[in-house]
Amino acid sequence: MASSLSTIALFLPQSLYIKPRLAPRPLPPPQFRSLFLTSPAGARTATVMPRRAAVIVSAATAETPKKKGESKGFVEEMRFVAMRLHTRDQAREGEKEVKQPEEKAVTKWDPSVEGYLKFLVDSKLVYDTLEKIVQEAPHPSYAEFRNTGLERSASLAEDLEWFKEQGYTIPEPSSPGLTYAQYLKELSVKDPQAFICHFYNIYFAHSAGGRMIGKKVTKHMHA
Structure with a gap:
């Protein structure tokens, strides 16, 4: 609501809100005139504004509670x-x-190497999908998320290559991984706001969780 009022205030004459007053004051006449606008010839032109406009400006300038x-x-x-x-x-x-x-x-x-490899493969599929979406940007706003430094696909590919060199078999993406990746593609086209929520949640969960895991591992290494 506050943002809507602020938007309305932008289109009102500046003389109304340069020095907003929140204290009670006598009501203005039913209509008042603003000399903010001028005619092309330089003569001042009176603009009629309803009393309600002044109320909107006062409400917009008042501080609203923050969440x-x-x-x-x-x-x-x-x-x-x-x-x-x-x-x-x-x-x-x-x-x-x-x-x-x-x-x-x-x-x-008790994690197993095989289970961890499945996790890496599905994670790479999801990150591949996210990075491809922001590169192709079916909605222009997605381009803002390119090259953030949070990209994970390349690092996950290196991890999987290392396991392969150790003799492990790299599995194919699982059904849940494929289903979720497809869901992200569809969401990115038809519902940008929902896609951004998924985008944020994935990066937030993995980055915050990774820091917590790293902290615990470091603690055990120096125990």
């Missing part, structure tokens, strides 16, 4: 919303209720 995280910028605001989608076991800000057995936190996990 949690908003004062620190767009990224922090997005982080606050994203963390609420976790369970309490996953994050202290989490608000998601655990309803299914598979949603419960894993207390102990």
Whole structure:
């Protein structure tokens, strides 16, 4: 609402909001005239503005309450919303209720090399898809996400090549990976806002999760 009011205010004469007053004052007459506009010949032309316009300007200049995280910028605001989608076991800000057995936190996990390779292959497929979408940019705004330094495809390809040199067989992408990659392609065309949400969530989850894992690994290495 505040952004809409600000937009309206941009189209009002500047003389109305150079020094906004929030204190009570006598009501103006039903109509007032602004001498902000001038005619081509230099003569001043009176512009009639309704009383409601002055009310809109005053509302737009008043400070509106900020949401949690908003004062620190767009990224922090997005982080606050994203963390609420976790369970309490996953994050202290989490608000998601655990309803299914598979949603419960894993207390102990013994990963295998084969399982890790499947994860790498599916991850590379997803990142290949994301990077191709922003390069082709079916919507112009996607071009803003090129060459951010967060690209992962090349590094994942190197990781998989190393495992291949060690004698491991690199699997093909799994059905869930293929399905999700196709879903991202379709979403990028028909629903840009939803695609950006997925784009942000993938990079946020992997970068934040990677830092947490790296911290724990470093701690165990120096234990």
